[in-house]
Amino acid sequence: MSESIKIDIWSDIACPWCYIGKRKFETGAAAFAEQSGDGAPDVIVEYHSYELSPDTPVDFDGDEIDFLATHKGMPAEQVRGMLEHVTGVAKAAGLDYNFDILKHTNTVKAHQLLHYAKARGKQIEATERLLAAYFTEGRHVGRVEDLADLAAEVGLDRADVLRSLQSDEFLSDVRADQALAQEYGVQGVPFFVIDGKYGVSGAQEAATFAQVLEQVWAERTEAATV
Amino acid sequence: MSDESSRPRLTLLGETDAVSCEGDSCAIPSLAVVTAAVEKAFRSGR
Numbered sequence: 001m002s003e004s005i006k007i008d009i010w011s012d013i014a015c016p017w018c019y020i021g022k023r024k025f026e027t028g029a030a031a032f033a034e035q036s037g038d039g040a041p042d043v044i045v046e047y048h049s050y051e052l053s054p055d056t057p058v059d060f061d062g063d064e065i066d067f068l069a070t071h072k073g074m075p076a077e078q079v080r081g082m083l084e085h086v087t088g089v090a091k092a093a094g095l096d097y098n099f100d101i102l103k104h105t106n107t108v109k110a111h112q113l114l115h116y117a118k119a120r121g122k123q124i125e126a127t128e129r130l131l132a133a134y135f136t137e138g139r140h141v142g143r144v145e146d147l148a149d150l151a152a153e154v155g156l157d158r159a160d161v162l163r164s165l166q167s168d169e170f171l172s173d174v175r176a177d178q179a180l181a182q183e184y185g186v187q188g189v190p191f192f193v194i195d196g197k198y199g200v201s202g203a204q205e206a207a208t209f210a211q212v213l214e215q216v217w218a219e220r221t222e223a224a225t226v
Numbered sequence: 227m228s229d230e231s232s233r234p235r236l237t238l239l240g241e242t243d244a245v246s247c248e249g250d251s252c253a254i255p256s257l258a259v260v261t262a263a264v265e266k267a268f269r270s271g272r
Contacts, residue, residue, distance in 0.1 A: 015247045052247050089245075184234055188248035199236035202244025212239045 004042040005216060008193040010050045010181050011127075013107045013141055016086045016097065019131040021190035021203030023093045028209025032217075035210070041217060046118070047127050049111035049177035050189045056106045058142040067104040090135070097135045105142025108174060113147050115170035116161060117154070125154040195220075 009025075011018035033040040060067055068079045083099045090097040110130055117126035129150050133139035140146040144165040152158040164170065184193065192200040192209075194216050200209070 012247070017245050017247050021244075021246075184236060188246035190246060193236060194239070196234065197237060199238045200240040201238065202241070202246035204240045204244045208240045208244075215239065 010048045010191040012052045017203040018190040024206045027206035031210040032213040049174040064099045101138030103140045111174045112170040115173040
């Protein structure tokens with residue numbers, strides 16, 4: 001019997017529900033581990049690339065309201081109301097979103113950085129760093145120089161990150177993730193695949209994540225004892 | 227790209243109406259989706 005549960009998570013950096021879902025999943029996984037005690041399996045997480053808006057330019061001169069109003073044709077007041085709602089939900093999850101300083105950008109290079117980080121055992125740290133930088137700190141996560149700075153903050157080699165991003169070293173891995181998402185039928189993110197058999201869509205409540213992990217683990221344990 | 231027959235089959239777990247972002251026009255979810263999620267959380271006491 002394997003003593004771990006594998007969670008594959010499809011998400012985008014520019015996805016407010018992905019950061020909220022990440023936090024809720026972490027809370028749920030911690031609750032599951034506590035409930036399971038000494039017999040708790042390791043929960044192994046791997047992030048996968050999903051671009052919500054691949055046509056977004058790297059540099060956009062304006063804030064999030066400007067972007068959604070001009071590029072998506074949404075009334076500014078409606079956008080403002082939506083952002084206030086998301087900010088409130090994020091706050092309840094312990095995240096201080098700041099859309100006033102957010103720098104809307106293309107995320108394909110950020111996804112490549114996450115693959116670079118995965119190859120060096122730093123993907124979880126890099127994912128958290130990029131999401132926090134984008135949603136709470138107003139940092140730019142589309143330009144390679146800015147991404148290299150953020151990579152260095154989680155202990156990666158800045159110069160080598162620059163080389164990798166400038167040469168699109170991991171672009172094929174990004175595309176492979178997107179192809180697999182399509183094969184799974186993923187239509188929105190965050191999307192969680194558990195042990196390659198179960199799918200969980202969206203920013204579920206922490207208790208739901210804990211319940212799902214309990215269910216999967218109970219089924220695995222039961223199957224092993226039959 | 228794999229064809230339909232090779233697609234991994236997933237069993238969906240969890241709530242079916244949890245909020246997510248979908249496609250190019252949904253980098254930010256619609257107000258209706260957010261409102262529904264907040265109302266649901268309020269009703270369930272979460």
